[in-house]
Amino acid sequence: MDIYLPIAGQSVNALFIVLLGFAVGVLSGMFGVGGGFLTTPFLIFYGIPPTVAVASAATQITGASVSGVMVHRRRGGLDLKMGTVMIVGGLFGSIVGAAIFRLLQSTGQIDVTIGGLYVLILAWIGFVMLKESLQSLGYPRAAAPNKPRPRHNRWVASLPFRWRFHASGLYISPVAPLALGFLAGSLTVLLGIGGGFILVPAMIYLLGMPARVVIGTSLYMVLAVSAATTMVHAMTTRAVDIVLAGLLLVGGVVGAQYGAMLTTRLKPDYVRLALSIIILLVGLRMLLGLAWRPDEIFSIEYL
Amino acid sequence: MSARVGPILLLLLAPLLVAGDKPVLVPDVSARQVQIRYSFNGAQLLLFGAVVYPGGRPPDRQVDIAVVLRGPYQPVLVREKQKLGGLIWVNADSNRFRSAPSFYAVASSRPISDLLDERTAAIYELGIHNLQLSPGGGALPEKERRFEAGLLDLRSRRGLYAEDPHGVEINDGVLYRAVITIPSQVPVGTYTAETFLIDRHKVIAAATRNIQIDKSGFELTIALAAKRHRFLYGLTCVLLSLGLGWAAAAAFRRRF
Numbered sequence: 197m198d199i200y201l202p203i204a205g206q207s208v209n210a211l212f213i214v215l216l217g218f219a220v221g222v223l224s225g226m227f228g229v230g231g232g233f234l235t236t237p238f239l240i241f242y243g244i245p246p247t248v249a250v251a252s253a254a255t256q257i258t259g260a261s262v263s264g265v266m267v268h269r270r271r272g273g274l275d276l277k278m279g280t281v282m283i284v285g286g287l288f289g290s291i292v293g294a295a296i297f298r299l300l301q302s303t304g305q306i307d308v309t310i311g312g313l314y315v316l317i318l319a320w321i322g323f324v325m326l327k328e329s330l331q332s333l334g335y336p337r338a339a340a341p342n343k344p345r346p347r348h349n350r351w352v353a354s355l356p357f358r359w360r361f362h363a364s365g366l367y368i369s370p371v372a373p374l375a376l377g378f379l380a381g382s383l384t385v386l387l388g389i390g391g392g393f394i395l396v397p398a399m400i401y402l403l404g405m406p407a408r409v410v411i412g413t414s415l416y417m418v419l420a421v422s423a424a425t426t427m428v429h430a431m432t433t434r435a436v437d438i439v440l441a442g443l444l445l446v447g448g449v450v451g452a453q454y455g456a457m458l459t460t461r462l463k464p465d466y467v468r469l470a471l472s473i474i475i476l477l478v479g480l481r482m483l484l485g486l487a488w489r490p491d492e493i494f495s496i497e498y499l
Numbered sequence: 500m501s502a503r504v505g506p507i508l509l510l511l512l513a514p515l516l517v518a519g520d521k522p523v524l525v526p527d528v529s530a531r532q533v534q535i536r537y538s539f540n541g542a543q544l545l546l547f548g549a550v551v552y553p554g555g556r557p558p559d560r561q562v563d564i565a566v567v568l569r570g571p572y573q574p575v576l577v578r579e580k581q582k583l584g585g586l587i588w589v590n591a592d593s594n595r596f597r598s599a600p601s602f603y604a605v606a607s608s609r610p611i612s613d614l615l616d617e618r619t620a621a622i623y624e625l626g627i628h629n630l631q632l633s634p635g636g637g638a639l640p641e642k643e644r645r646f647e648a649g650l651l652d653l654r655s656r657r658g659l660y661a662e663d664p665h666g667v668e669i670n671d672g673v674l675y676r677a678v679i680t681i682p683s684q685v686p687v688g689t690y691t692a693e694t695f696l697i698d699r700h701k702v703i704a705a706a707t708r709n710i711q712i713d714k715s716g717f718e719l720t721i722a723l724a725a726k727r728h729r730f731l732y733g734l735t736c737v738l739l740s741l742g743l744g745w746a747a748a749a750a751f752r753r754r755f
Contacts, residue, residue: 198683200539202718203725206684207540243684255736262744263751304578304590312587423737430733434725438736439537445740449747457751486587490580494649495590497576 203437204248210443212242217256217444221451224260224392225267226459227411227471232257232384232422233314233393233478235444246307248437251429254384255441257422260448261392261415267456268412275409278361279416281370282377282395286421289381294428297386304497310387311486317383318479321397325472328401332465372403377417384421385428392418393475407464522552522562524706526694531708533681534715541683544568544710546606546692547676557672563608563697564667564675565625568710570602570659571688577646594646597633601686602659606666606677614697623695623702627651627660658682687712 199210216238220231232253239249268274300306359370376398380391395414399405405413430436459467529545546566552558574597581591607614611626621629628651634643654660659682667677675694689709696704714722724732 198538198540200535200537200683200718202714202721205686206682207538255740258737259740259744262741263748266745266748304593308587308589423741426737426740427730427733430725430736431729434729436725436733436736438721438725438732438739441736442739442743445743449744450751452744453747453751488588489582490588492653493580494646494653495578495580496650496653497578498573 199439199443201244201248201437201440203435204244204252204440206243208242208244208440208443213440213443214447217260217447218451219447220256220444221260221448221453222455222458223451223474224257224415224448225264225452225455225457226462226467227393227396227455231260231392231448233318233387236387239440244440245435247429247433247435248440251426251433251435252437252440252444254422254425254429255436255438256444256448258419258426259441259445260452261419261422263449263452264415264456265412265419267453268415271412273409274412274416275361275405276416277359278366278373278403278405278409279413279420281373282380282413282417283420285374285377285379286381286384286391286417287424289378289383290385290421290424290428292378293382293385294432296382308486311482313383313387314482315479315486317394318475318482321394322472322476322479324401325397325468326476329465329469329472333469366403366405368403376402377421380417381421384425391421393471396471411459520553522550522696522704524694524696524704525549525551526566526692526706526708528692528708528710531710533710533712535687535713535718536716537718539683539718542681544679544681544692545676546679546694547674548694548706549674550672550696550704552673558698560698562669562672563614564669564677565605565607565611565614565695565697566667566675566677566679567625567691567693567695568602568604568679568681569600569691569693570685570712571600571690572598573601573686575599575650577650579646579649592642594638594643595635596647596650597635599632599650600630601688602681602690603627603630603654604661604663604679604681606663606679608665608667608669608675610664611662615700615702619700619702623705625695627655627662630660657684659685681712685712687714 197210198207200207216235220235223234224231235253235256236249239253240246265274297306300309357369357371358367360367376395380395383391383394392414395417396410399410399414400407426436526546526548529547533542546568550557550562574595576593576595578590578593580588583589583591605611605625605627611620615625620626624630632647632650634647651660658680661680667675669675689711692708692710694706695702713719
């Protein structure tokens with residue numbers, strides 16, 4: 197069934213877009229990631245103009261995270277205070293990200309920067325998560341002497357002005373989550389992703405938050421930042437396609453429900469293992485995309 | 500004012516003035532307006548018409564017809580990727596074209612190269628390779644050619660530039676018809692359909708019709724809203740996603 201997208205200016209197969217939204221929604225609910233790192237490349241591959249893909253994916257991320265946030269909040273898996281601190285950082289980050297985006301766009305190096313950043317970030321996070329999840333599942337058979345991991349990262353613990361975060365059971369400086377939010381916010385604008393797949397591991401490994409509250413809090417942060425990004429795109433690039441976003445949303449919000457349901461049935465370590473493998477695969481694909489001869493040597497930009 | 504009216508009058512009167520010895524084209528198109536709606540999946544336009552010969556008798560030899568459908572002109576920047584340091588592909592070079600048509604389709608009763616010599620074809624911009632793209636920036640001709648080939652190839656594969664060497668059907672030397680397919684990703688605007696009557700390697704008559712391609716109904720409303728009421732449009736998108744997300748969560752609540 198073909199539907200014409202008024203902003204993208206072309207027709208797409210509606211069923212394909214809804215299914216894409218659904219698949220990304222399942223991941224979103226399961227892992228607390230926005231899923232933009234999958235939606236955006238798929239839409240571009242499908243032939244949607246990149247700015248429209250980035251802007252509309254941001255809208256879909258909002259919807260997919262809202263149902264996730266509600267589910268997790270009901271189960272007490274949301275640290276509202278921590279999330280709000282990160283959102284404040286995220287809003288500043290998105291302003292800086294937009295400035296960098298414009299600079300790179302004018303020099304024509306935006307796609308290679310996006311690709312390069314994706315590869316670096318995905319490889320780093322993927323390997324760290326893979327190692328940790330395999331260790332906690334007891335896979336390196338010659339069980340290393342079970343040295344207890346320090347609860348707090350040394351740098352995080354050394355920051356001043358400590359606040360109490362009750363839901364996470366932490367007593368740390370708000371500067372750390374603020375900086376983390378700033379990073380995620382700038383990446384949202386720059387890479388067209390919610391930043392959840394960076395937030396989740398960083399909250400676990402850097403802030404030392406318990407896994408129970410990590411996903412809900414990350415979704416809460418992603419929700420706010422992606423909503424702000426949609427507004428920024430609507431005001432500046434005017435590339436938000438409400439029909440495209442709506443189709444993605446219909447699949448995405450339902451998928452997020454199933455994703456959240458699956459989280460409760462699966463062992464968290466396996467969930468983490470699966471996420472690390474997905475992250476590494478996407479990173480590998482992006483690396484090959486940079487190194488292989490691209491399908492299109494030429495690209496057209498409207499002036 | 501009179502400087503403008505003069506040529507137009509001449510153009511209008513031209514058929515009458517030359518009616519004595521030259522044939523005249525009477526073209527038409529199947530739709531003067533194409534409306535883009537939610538189900539728009541591209542369109543097929545029928546360009547047809549008749550040739551009116553002086554004295555009403557077609558000549559014994561075969562005459563040929565070429566039709567061209569052209570979209571609005573846009574300046575574009577074409578970027579080229581090159582392998583950097585043997586490792587990664589980056590956009591290394593670019594070239595500007597000031598007048599690339601957003602859509603260009605030509606159909607003819609025989610291949611253009613059989614109908615006209617190269618110079619004449621270039622004058623009338625008949626054939627994809629005869630488009631005058633006005634490259635800018637004073638680059639080397641060699642580089643310009645490379646970028647031009649890249650642009651033409653990219654747009655040809657997207658169906659935006661098309662050439663059909665046997666696309667025009669002529670009946671009894673008088674009636675002609677050609678079908679041109681427009682893909683869904685064409686921009687809106689005024690398109691021109693030109694018809695050329697070609698006889699013995701010369702264009703002996705030409706005529707033009709305009710076709711308006713526009714978004715309509717819901718699609719038009721959205722396109723306008725996104726342009727004119729940016730804040731409200733963005734807010735609507737955010738509220739839509741929040742609403743749908745909330746609805747799904749509420750609907751599934753009973754399941755767990």
